[in-house]
Amino acid sequence: MKTTNWPILMLLALFTLACHGSRSAPEMASDNINTFTGADAKMASEEEYRQSASGGESPQALPEKKIIRTANMRMEVKDFKKAQQEIAALVLRMEAEVISEEIQQYGEMLENRMVLKVKPERFDSMLNSLEQLATYVDFRSVNAEDVTRQYIDLETRLSSKRAVVERYRELLKQAKNVEEVLAVEENLRKVVEEIESIEGQLQYLSRQVDYSTINLTFYEKTDQPLLRRSFMNRIGEGFTRGWYLLKDLAVGLVSIWPILLILVLGVWWWVRRRRKH
Numbered sequence: 001m002k003t004t005n006w007p008i009l010m011l012l013a014l015f016t017l018a019c020h021g022s023r024s025a026p027e028m029a030s031d032n033i034n035t036f037t038g039a040d041a042k043m044a045s046e047e048e049y050r051q052s053a054s055g056g057e058s059p060q061a062l063p064e065k066k067i068i069r070t071a072n073m074r075m076e077v078k079d080f081k082k083a084q085q086e087i088a089a090l091v092l093r094m095e096a097e098v099i100s101e102e103i104q105q106y107g108e109m110l111e112n113r114m115v116l117k118v119k120p121e122r123f124d125s126m127l128n129s130l131e132q133l134a135t136y137v138d139f140r141s142v143n144a145e146d147v148t149r150q151y152i153d154l155e156t157r158l159s160s161k162r163a164v165v166e167r168y169r170e171l172l173k174q175a176k177n178v179e180e181v182l183a184v185e186e187n188l189r190k191v192v193e194e195i196e197s198i199e200g201q202l203q204y205l206s207r208q209v210d211y212s213t214i215n216l217t218f219y220e221k222t223d224q225p226l227l228r229r230s231f232m233n234r235i236g237e238g239f240t241r242g243w244y245l246l247k248d249l250a251v252g253l254v255s256i257w258p259i260l261l262i263l264v265l266g267v268w269w270w271v272r273r274r275r276k277h
Contacts, residue, residue, distance in 0.1 A: 066205065068145040069123055069212040075134035080110050080220035083133050087114070087218075090129055094122050097211070111219040117211040130216060151205055158198045164191050 077083035091098060096118040103112045118126050131137055168188040175181045253260065 064148075065146060066148045066151045066209045067120070068147055068205075068208045069120060069142065070145075070215070071123070071127055071140070071142045071213070072215045073127070073130060073140045074138040074217040075131070075140075075219075076136040076138070077133060077218050077220055078135050080112070080218075083218055083220075084112065086133055087130070087216075090126065091116065094118055094126050094129075096122070096126060099213075109219050109221050111217065114214075114216045114218075116214040116216060118214060119210075120212050123212040123214075126214065130214070134218070147205055147209065151202070151209075154198055154202050154205070158195060158202065161191055161195045161198065165195070 090096075096116050099115040099117055101112065101114045103110070105111070116126075127140070127142070131140065165188065168184055168191065172181065172184045172188070175184055
């Protein structure tokens, strides 16, 4: 049976400590310092990039700002159907996107709640165009969130994790037995999962930055019912009302059980007497 390759295991253990932010690990492995020289240089360069991005001495190195813009608007319209058509045409003209739409009726008010996505450069123009469709604007608010630092941190972490994966793969090639292979593969799997999580966060942020969000609610007030129910809806409502009527009838019969009992006994007595005669 082969003995464990202790230098490889020591390298793996020290490397794992280094990945978790331990500054003393390289000092403990002075004989193997050359193995991590390239990684230390890369981490140092990434730290310089982080400092420059967060307001260092090199303004030309500052990245493009990442801003998430969100608007909330509620307004009253004169003609609900016409407003729907005009908003649909506006979405098409602005190359926007309807994420969700929910129409509800509350008594004499018909309301539509929409979530729209639009390019940031057309955000203000679309808001102004929507406002022109209103007879009255209940409220309008705009929020801008700067996620530049968060975006840079995620990109830096992603770059570092990818470098870690490459170094783990090099260690995997140097493994001499099954125990070393399993140890390296387990650490590699954890880093790959972290990379996938970071990539998902970056994709979400990119989507939020690339498309601004407009939460729009518009409504119409009227004395007439605005939504016409379809034939199938009316059939369904008929079945529902019939079911409730049947349940009410059952409850009523249970409530008058003494009278029903007297009637049953009376009928039984009359039938029995008739048979005797």
